Amino acid sequence: MYLPRTRSKTPPALYALAIGAFGIGTTEFMPMGLLQQIAGDLHVGIATAGLLISGYALGVFVGAPLITLATRRLPRKAVLLALMGIFTLGNLASALATDYTTLMAARIITSLAHGTFFGVGSVVATSLVAKDRQASAISTMFNGLAVATLLGVPAGAWLGLQFGWQASFWAVTAVGILAMVALALLVPATQNETAPVALSTELRTIASRPVLLGLATTVFGFGGVFVIYTYIAPLLTQITGFADAAVSPILLVFGVGMIIGNPLGGRLADRRLTSALLGTLVALAVVLGVFGLVLHNRILTVLLTGLLGAGMFATVAPLQLWVMQKAVGAPSLASSLNIGAFNLANALGAWLGSHVIARGFGFSALPWAAMLVTAIGFVLAAYALSEKPRVRTATCPQA
Numbered sequence: 001m002y003l004p005r006t007r008s009k010t011p012p013a014l015y016a017l018a019i020g021a022f023g024i025g026t027t028e029f030m031p032m033g034l035l036q037q038i039a040g041d042l043h044v045g046i047a048t049a050g051l052l053i054s055g056y057a058l059g060v061f062v063g064a065p066l067i068t069l070a071t072r073r074l075p076r077k078a079v080l081l082a083l084m085g086i087f088t089l090g091n092l093a094s095a096l097a098t099d100y101t102t103l104m105a106a107r108i109i110t111s112l113a114h115g116t117f118f119g120v121g122s123v124v125a126t127s128l129v130a131k132d133r134q135a136s137a138i139s140t141m142f143n144g145l146a147v148a149t150l151l152g153v154p155a156g157a158w159l160g161l162q163f164g165w166q167a168s169f170w171a172v173t174a175v176g177i178l179a180m181v182a183l184a185l186l187v188p189a190t191q192n193e194t195a196p197v198a199l200s201t202e203l204r205t206i207a208s209r210p211v212l213l214g215l216a217t218t219v220f221g222f223g224g225v226f227v228i229y230t231y232i233a234p235l236l237t238q239i240t241g242f243a244d245a246a247v248s249p250i251l252l253v254f255g256v257g258m259i260i261g262n263p264l265g266g267r268l269a270d271r272r273l274t275s276a277l278l279g280t281l282v283a284l285a286v287v288l289g290v291f292g293l294v295l296h297n298r299i300l301t302v303l304l305t306g307l308l309g310a311g312m313f314a315t316v317a318p319l320q321l322w323v324m325q326k327a328v329g330a331p332s333l334a335s336s337l338n339i340g341a342f343n344l345a346n347a348l349g350a351w352l353g354s355h356v357i358a359r360g361f362g363f364s365a366l367p368w369a370a371m372l373v374t375a376i377g378f379v380l381a382a383y384a385l386s387e388k389p390r391v392r393t394a395t396c397p398q399a
Contacts, residue, residue: 150255221381
C-alpha cells in the first residue's frame with residue numbers, strides 16, 4: 001500500500017513515527033529522574049548510575065552509522081520495525097535487569113536503535129509529503145521527542161518513585177510495542193525507494209565538504225543549548241534564586257517551548273530552508289545571550305527558559321533537512337549521522353559547561369559560553385552557504 005502525498009492532511013504514518021520518537025526520547029533521559037532509586041537498588045554510586053545516560057549517548061553516536069550501513073539494502077519499513085523491536089527488547093531487558101552491568105548492557109542495546117530510527121524515519125517522513133512540506137514532516141516526527149521531554153521523562157520519574165524504577169522501563173516497553181503496531185499498520189510498504197548506490201559512493205558523499213560542514217553546524221549550533229541546559233538546576237537555584245521545588249515546573253516551560261518551536265522551525269524551513277537555517281541559529285544565539293542578561297530576574301528567566309526550548313527545537317528540522325539535501329546519494333546515512341551529531345552536541349555542551357564552571361567563571365558565565373558555541377555553528381552554516389556548489393556526479397534517490 002502506498003499513501004498518496006497530500007498538502008492538506010498529515011499522513012497517519014507520521015504519527016506512527018512520532019510514537020516511536022516519543023518512546024526513544026523518553027527512554028534516553030528517563031534515568032535522570034531515577035538515579036537515586038537505581039543507585040540504591042543496584043548498590044552503585046549516583047555518579048556511576050549517571051553513566052547509564054552517557055553509555056546510551058555513546059551507543060547512539062557509534063551505532064547510528066554502523067546500523068544504517070548494515071541495513072542500507074533493506075526496505076525502510078522493515079528497518080523501522082526491526083529497530084523498534086530492538087528498542088522494545090532493550091527496554092524489556094532493562095526492566096528485568098538485576099545488576100548494574102546487565103542494565104548498562106541493556107541500555108547500550110537500546111541505544112543502537114536511536115540514531116538509525118530517526119535517520120531512516122526522517123527519510124521516510126519526507127517521502128510521504130510534497131517537497132514543500134518535507135521539513136514540517138520531519139518536525140512532526142520530532143514532536144514525539146519534544147512530548148517525551150515534556151511528559152514522558154517526568155512520567156517515567158513518577159512511575160519509578162511510586163512503583164520502582166523497573167516500572168518505568170516496563171512502561172516504555174509497552175510504548176515500544178504500540179509503536180511497532182502503529183508502524184506496521186500506518187507506514188506504507190514502499191516509499192518510491194530506489195536501489196542503494198555503491199557503498200564507496202555513499203562514503204565519499206559523507207566525506208564531502210558540504211556534508212561535513214552540515215554535521216559540524218549541527219554539533220556547534222545545537223551544542224550551545226546544552227552548555228546551559230545541563231546545569232539548568234543549579235543555575236536557577238544559585239543564580240536566579242529559585243527554590244529547588246520550582247525547578248521542575250520551570251523545566252515544563254522549557255518543554256512547552258520545544259513543542260512550539262519544533263513545528264515553527266519546520267514551517268519556516270518549508271518556505272525557505274537556507275533562511276530558516278540561518279534565522280533559527282541567530283535567534284537561538286540571541287536567546288542564549290539575553291538569558292545571561294536576565295538571570296537575576298525571576299519572571300524574565302522563566303520566559304527565557306521557554307524561549308530557549310523554542311529556539312533549540314526550531315533548529316532541528318532545518319538542520320536535519322539541510323544535511324539530508326547535501327548528502328546526494330546517501331540521505332539515510334547522512335540523516336543518521338546527523339542524529340549522532342545532535343548527541344555529540346549534547347556531550348560537547350556539557351563538557352564545555354563543566355570547564356567554564358571549573359575554571360572559576362561560575363554559572364552566570366554559562367549563557368555567554370553557550371552563545372559563542374551557537375555563534376560558531378552560525379558561522380559554519382554561513383560559510384557553507386557561501387561556497388559555490390560543485391558539480392554532482394551521483395543521483396539523489398527520491399526521498
